[in-house]
Amino acid sequence: MTRWRQTGIGLATFALLVGLWFALTAWSGIISAGRFPSPTDFWSAFVQINTRGYAGGQLAAHAFHSVVLVVMGFAVAVATGVPLGLWMGWSRRAEAAINPVFLLIRPIPPLAWIPLAILWLGLGDAAKIMVIWFAAFVPSVINTFSGVRSIERPLLEAAIMLGTPRWRFVAEVLAPAAAPMIFTGLRLSLQAAWTTLVAAELVGALLGLGFILNVAQQDIYPAMILVGMLSVGVLGFATTWLLGAVERRALVWNVAGSER
Amino acid sequence: MMDRPLKSRETIAWGFAGLGCFLGVWTLLTVSGLVPRQFLPTPLDVVARIIELLTTPFAGATLPQHLASSFGRYIVGVSLAALVGIPTGLLMGWFRLLDDILAPIFEALRFIAPIAWVPFAALWFGTGIGGPVMIIFAGAFPPCLINAYRGARFVDPRLIEASRMLGTSHLRTIVEILLPASVPSIVAGLRVAAGLGWQSLVGAELIVAATGVGFMMVQAQANVSTPTVMAGMIAIGAAGMLIDVLLRQGEALILRRRGLGP
Numbered sequence: 001m002t003r004w005r006q007t008g009i010g011l012a013t014f015a016l017l018v019g020l021w022f023a024l025t026a027w028s029g030i031i032s033a034g035r036f037p038s039p040t041d042f043w044s045a046f047v048q049i050n051t052r053g054y055a056g057g058q059l060a061a062h063a064f065h066s067v068v069l070v071v072m073g074f075a076v077a078v079a080t081g082v083p084l085g086l087w088m089g090w091s092r093r094a095e096a097a098i099n100p101v102f103l104l105i106r107p108i109p110p111l112a113w114i115p116l117a118i119l120w121l122g123l124g125d126a127a128k129i130m131v132i133w134f135a136a137f138v139p140s141v142i143n144t145f146s147g148v149r150s151i152e153r154p155l156l157e158a159a160i161m162l163g164t165p166r167w168r169f170v171a172e173v174l175a176p177a178a179a180p181m182i183f184t185g186l187r188l189s190l191q192a193a194w195t196t197l198v199a200a201e202l203v204g205a206l207l208g209l210g211f212i213l214n215v216a217q218q219d220i221y222p223a224m225i226l227v228g229m230l231s232v233g234v235l236g237f238a239t240t241w242l243l244g245a246v247e248r249r250a251l252v253w254n255v256a257g258s259e260r
Numbered sequence: 261m262m263d264r265p266l267k268s269r270e271t272i273a274w275g276f277a278g279l280g281c282f283l284g285v286w287t288l289l290t291v292s293g294l295v296p297r298q299f300l301p302t303p304l305d306v307v308a309r310i311i312e313l314l315t316t317p318f319a320g321a322t323l324p325q326h327l328a329s330s331f332g333r334y335i336v337g338v339s340l341a342a343l344v345g346i347p348t349g350l351l352m353g354w355f356r357l358l359d360d361i362l363a364p365i366f367e368a369l370r371f372i373a374p375i376a377w378v379p380f381a382a383l384w385f386g387t388g389i390g391g392p393v394m395i396i397f398a399g400a401f402p403p404c405l406i407n408a409y410r411g412a413r414f415v416d417p418r419l420i421e422a423s424r425m426l427g428t429s430h431l432r433t434i435v436e437i438l439l440p441a442s443v444p445s446i447v448a449g450l451r452v453a454a455g456l457g458w459q460s461l462v463g464a465e466l467i468v469a470a471t472g473v474g475f476m477m478v479q480a481q482a483n484v485s486t487p488t489v490m491a492g493m494i495a496i497g498a499a500g501m502l503i504d505v506l507l508r509q510g511e512a513l514i515l516r517r518r519g520l521g522p
Contacts, residue, residue, distance in 0.1 A: 009357070010364035017365070035384060096271040097278030104279070107504075108497035109459040111375070112474075114466055115481035115489045120299060195373040199463045202378055203478070210376075217379035225379040233372040240371070 037223035045223035054224060055215040057207055063231055066197060066208045069125060070239065073132025074193045080133075081140025081189070082182060086174055088141070089148025102141070110135030110196045114203050123204040128197060135196035136189035143185025147178030183247045190243055194236045209235070301487045309487035310494065318488055319479035321471060323495060330461060330472040331499075333389055337396025338457045344397075345404025345453075346446055350438050352405075353412025354430065366405065374398035374456070375463045382468045392464040392472070399460030400453035407449025411442020447514055451507045458500045473499075 018039070024031045025038035033041060049059045057065075088095045113134050114127075121127035151174070159173045175182075201210020209232050216224035266274070283303050289295045290302045301309070313323035321329070352359045374395060381394040415438055423433050465474020473492050480488035 006360050009360040013361050013364060036380075092266045093270075093274055096266055096274035097281075100275040100279045101282045104282075105497075107501040108493050109462050109500065111459060111463040111466065112477070112493045112496045115477040116486070116493065119481050119484065119486055119489060191373075195375055195459075195463075198373045199375045199466065202375065202467050213376060213379045217382060220383065222380070222383065225383070228379075229372055229376045232376045233368070236371040236373065 033222070034220070035222065037226055041223040042226055045221070045227050049212070049224065049227060055207075055212050059212075059227070059231065062207055062209050062212055063235060066201070066210070067235060067239070069128050069208070070132060070190075070193050070197050073129045073197070074136050074190060076129065076133045077136035077140055077189055077193070078186060081137045081185075082144045082175075085141040085144025085182075085185075086148055086170060086178070089145045089178070090170075090174065095145075102138075106138055110138075110192060111199050114196075114200050117200070118204060123206065128200045128205070131196050131200050132193045135192040139185045139188035139192060140182075141185075143181050143188070144178060147181025147185075148174055150181065151177040179251055183243075183251065186247075187240065187243060190239060191236075194232070194239070198232055298484065299486055301490065305487050306490045306494065310491045313488065313491055318485075319476045321476075323473070323476070323491065326471060326473045326476045327495060327499060330465065330474070333392045333464075333469075333472065334396060334457060334461050336389070337393040337461070338400045338454060340393065341397045341400035341453055341457065342404050342450060345401045346408040349405040349408025349410075350412045350434055350442065353409045353415075353442075354434055354438060359409075366402070370402060374460045375467075378464065378467050381464070387468045387470055391468045392461065395460045395464035395468075396457045400457035403449045403452040403456060404446075407445045407452070408442060411445030412438045414445075415441040443518070444515060447511045451504070451511060454503055454507055455500070458496075458503060462496055 022039055025033065025036060026040060037045070045054075046059075048054060051058075053061075055062070084098070088098055110131060113131050117127040117131045121130060155177060156173065159169055164173065197208070198210040198213070201208040202214050205211040205214070209228055212228040212231070213225060216222075216228060286300070287302045287304075290297050290300050297305075310323070315322060317325075319326075348362070352362055377395055377398045378391075381391040381398075385391045385394050412434075419437055419441065420433070423437050428436075461472075462474050465472040466478050469475045473495055477489050477492035480486075480492065
């Protein structure tokens with residue numbers, strides 16, 4: 001009953017918003033077309049980028065480029081961050097040695113690496129992957145680390161007592177037990193990856209969603225800005241949803257924990 | 261095989277070893293000529309550059325001046341986010357209808373990265389103070405709202421029932437019961453907001469501003485002055501850490517006053 005009510009009110013709100021959008025832009029012109037596009041402007045911009053293309057490519061090409069970069073940067077960050085977190089969680093010495101370096105680097109926001117990345121690697125894909133890596137790396141490490149530290153001692157002791165070989169110990173005890181926290185870290189990493197990519201592409205790029213925003217801003221083309229923003233939102237939602245699906249599949253035993 | 265906790269002396273020793281390795285490898289990479297000094301200055305070069313920037317202007321201002329203009333924007337943006345976000349969150353926590361109306365909108369907006377607002381921010385408010393402030397607002401607003409909302413939703417129902425029974429008005433219930441009861445949650449939200457706001461500030465300044473540390477870094481990048489870029493990164497990191505430390509102190513103080521902290 002309450003569910004129905006919520007859905008109904010939600011739909012009504014969006015309908016009202018779209019109505020307001022029409023009313024304020026196209027019909028009455030209270031908001032001028034130079035500030036915010038009318039729905040028809042938005043639609044024609046959307047059609048334009050899908051047929052003739054904009055900023056050097058069609059929407060699909062820009063989106064594909066951005067998604068590939070996010071996935072690559074994210075993959076590199078996970079492939080390096082999760083093992084490092086596992087190691088730091090397991091070995092107190094590793095923690096003691098790496099933590100101070102981490103404390104030194106961590107306060108620097110990922111976006112502040114963008115100028116350095118461009119200096120080192122130029123405006124191409126390599127610089128973006130480096131920045132995304134930095135952004136997504138930190139949450140991966142921290143959450144994996146706290147995941148390992150929150151494992152109950154008896155579980156570890158039992159595994160050791162039974163003489164589990166080291167690699168099986170990591171793969172079959174440490175990683176699964178820390179998995180719920182690791183996935184929390186991955187979600188944060190993914191969000192950070194998107195934010196950073198959009199920022200990096202806004203600063204300088206040749207293709208990608210952020211680049212659409214950049215060119216549209218310079219052309220003062222509000223409708224195209226809106227197309228770019230909505231694409232960022234839709235893709236961010238899609239990748240987050242995908243990660244959630246993977247989590248539900250991977251952590252079947254933890255259904256209660258992953259449901260929020 | 262089982263690791264025991266280290267003694268504090270050992271922790272410090274390993275810590276210094278780790279830091280030494282980090283700085284040593286960094287210095288060696290440059291000094292050995294493996295990486296040109298222009299692209300990777302030594303740690304000492306960076307420190308020297310920071311000291312130099314304290315008095316010598318770069319991109320129109322010295323480092324403290326850039327920091328000051330960044331801070332100005334930052335404080336305006338975060339304050340606006342708190343002033344709008346906290347009351348909205350409390351109202352959403354109190355009036356179910358408002359919650360049902362606004363929640364889907366915020367839920368949808370959540371997936372648009374704050375930085376993606378840059379073009380509209382520049383278009384609507386210019387690149388002086390308004391544009392960057394809007395980006396900071398976009399970054400800091402969600403945690404303010406969400407934490408005030410959660411705080412209001414998890415108030416002890418007995419308090420609310422008592423106030424309803426005594427015929428307290430909506431406004432007074434919100435101000436005198438919901439608000440005080442949600443303070444711990446709100447303060448925690450403010451700390452998150454401060455962090456995200458700082459992050460957004462950096463992004464905004466990289467793209468749309470004409471002063472500030474982020475702007476200094478972009479200019480340094482264009483001039484291939486790596487030490488200046490790194491000096492900017494360190495300044496941003498240090499300032500961000502300082503903000504976090506101050507807010508943690510404030511949070512602990514407030515919790516202690518209410519008898520909740522240690």
